[in-house]
Amino acid sequence: MPRQARAAETVAAILEAAAQILESDGLATFTTNAVAERAGVSIGTLYQYFGDKNAVLLALARQELAAALAEVTRALQGEVDPTVEGRVRAMIRAMIHAFRGRQRARKAVVQAILAQGLGIELMAPVASFIATASAAIGSGPEAKLPGLSSQQLFVLSRSALGVIRAAVLEEQPFLRSRGFEDELVRMVVAYLGAIIAAADSGPGRTRA
Amino acid sequence: MPRQARAAETVAAILEAAAQILESDGLATFTTNAVAERAGVSIGTLYQYFGDKNAVLLALARQELAAALAEVTRALQGEVDPTVEGRVRAMIRAMIHAFRGRQRARKAVVQAILAQGLGIELMAPVASFIATASAAIGSGPEAKLPGLSSQQLFVLSRSALGVIRAAVLEEQPFLRSRGFEDELVRMVVAYLGAIIAAADSGPGRTRA
Amino acid sequence: MPRQARAAETVAAILEAAAQILESDGLATFTTNAVAERAGVSIGTLYQYFGDKNAVLLALARQELAAALAEVTRALQGEVDPTVEGRVRAMIRAMIHAFRGRQRARKAVVQAILAQGLGIELMAPVASFIATASAAIGSGPEAKLPGLSSQQLFVLSRSALGVIRAAVLEEQPFLRSRGFEDELVRMVVAYLGAIIAAADSGPGRTRA
Amino acid sequence: MPRQARAAETVAAILEAAAQILESDGLATFTTNAVAERAGVSIGTLYQYFGDKNAVLLALARQELAAALAEVTRALQGEVDPTVEGRVRAMIRAMIHAFRGRQRARKAVVQAILAQGLGIELMAPVASFIATASAAIGSGPEAKLPGLSSQQLFVLSRSALGVIRAAVLEEQPFLRSRGFEDELVRMVVAYLGAIIAAADSGPGRTRA
């Protein structure tokens, strides 16, 4: 399969070039021509593999997202603290450290994805992943986590992601700090606890 | 002050036109020429008041943000329910219903602001507002809310805003539903409770 | 005549503002609005006194040109060296030092005048002045200068002006140097000498 | 090299279109869109080869300047008349007839170049050319022309160019007349003679 190997190399080169441009110059200079040039291929070749500009962005985002989810899976399967907090922390830590440290590229990708309205498609795999993961989280020693409603799943995932996303977009220096991680964990664990408590006392009532 | 009144009218007309265009057609047709035409002024007049296209978007965002914060303030002063949950619910409800029901325009503005990297400046007033508001929330009958750290403030505000923002961007139909509001309130209240509990048992430790 | 005095003040303020803007920022920022603002008058007032943008430029150029010609006249009437060279030198020196030392403004005015094709009207007074002056130059002790043909007048005036103009446009540092003045004088005097020699030996023949 | 040949054709077509538009309509209608259309290429193609509007003008000016200098060189090598006057006349005639007779285009280019302050860069090759040429002129049978100082070179070149430039800008009908050429030659030859005389009698003194 020399053909496919070559093609995979080209695609990888394009995605790497895209990430580099986003990392160094942001969205402003992220043009298809610039990406092709940086990747060392012609613009025509780029369009051989990607239908349009957004497809490059989407592929990059998907690649990094998949890597992050794989990392989360790995973290959960590792011999981490099997308590709810331990598992939540593992997930959050993986999410915080996604995109291999390229914060500027990550910011640019998030901006582009949101601006293009592509966030919806990207969130679908996240949502199903979270659903699965929440079951795993709730299967531990302390586990009593009921099945989560779709809105609970939404609030749970978007609150954590939203905080991380905001930190990335605002370039908050504390993004990778322990204190920030602690607070995120506290928030998620508290919310999970509240959901369990509500399920115990009866559905439909909100309890502080 | 006929001068200033006239100018204010013109500016208001431009912002209203901008909102209308965003609401009906989204970012794609949001051009300065289109905005000026819809506003009934010449393109030159638009540029008399706004330095460039982004300035229009930013002004619109600021206007709606200020309106939302004012609404939150009003809701808090309404004293509907002086409990923590009551106050949190009032705030969240105001945030959910911001932008006078123009969900598409809201989405477009959020997209544009984020894409332009202007989210940072817009969050500044929100942060200081939340800091003040959290003090107010903690001053009720059940009050034991300690002063919040800047990272706690960040997590608190961005988690709620992030969830609402995601719902707006993903055009979730349940945005204005009671169930969604309930979950948001549950999350915020639970997190506040966890902060209080942590403050009681000693700083620096995260408790589930 | 308070009316006229006021008007003269306004006109002067506008011309001064124009010169200042040209001196500090060049042609790029020379807009009617900028001139009016710098002059402390409204744009409407500017148009009360000047028909259009070019009129401001032309008035400024005419003012400085008149000052330069007056200076030349003064120089010739002064007790300068009454030889041809002395008189030529006096004229050239006055031309070099025109525009009161505002070299950038001078450059900008020259650029603008040339670019607008207004050079023709400005050269008319210069031509007639030179014609008169050449007669005066030829009326000295060594005088045998014949009446000059229109083409000779043209070459005579444009060669000297052209050299100075080029030095101004190219911002040559030697513009005000003695050596540069010497060369200009040498050129003009040599040409005058050649014209006389040709007239002596018979019209229509060119002699080295 | 079909690639490069195609590109050269395109560039040539654009420059030719630019010259035609300047010749027929002047600077007013010289827009990049008009040039591209006249050249039979898209506006995008124009910008593929020229960074901006000015670059087109500059390239046209450089092309014509190079052609004129080549023509001067050819004239000097033609050895029509090896005397100083003969050589000077050959040079001046070539300069007068530069721009292939397109007087209006020439005027427009000169205006644009001067207005943009690009005259400086365009004069650099002229200066070095004149320096070389003056040595060639002085190498004939009557030759005693000393090495010229940079200021002498400046006055020599700019006086001739300045007169021609003025004639072009003022659209003087006598530009191509024999009498005008005679006067220019007379001026230049006289100045060269004065330089030689001054060099003979001792440097630093100006002689009438």
Add this chain to the structure above:
DNA sequence: AATGAATGAGCCTTCATTCAT
């Protein structure tokens, strides 16, 4: 006389995408 908000024609320029080679 003065003000300055308003006008609007129209230019320059970008960049995603195509397709002949």
Add this chain to the structure above:
DNA sequence: AATGAATGAAGGCTCATTCAT
């Protein structure tokens, strides 16, 4: 499969000028 010259729709923006107040 790759190339890259060419395309062209479309939009942001300037600034000289007007005129109602």
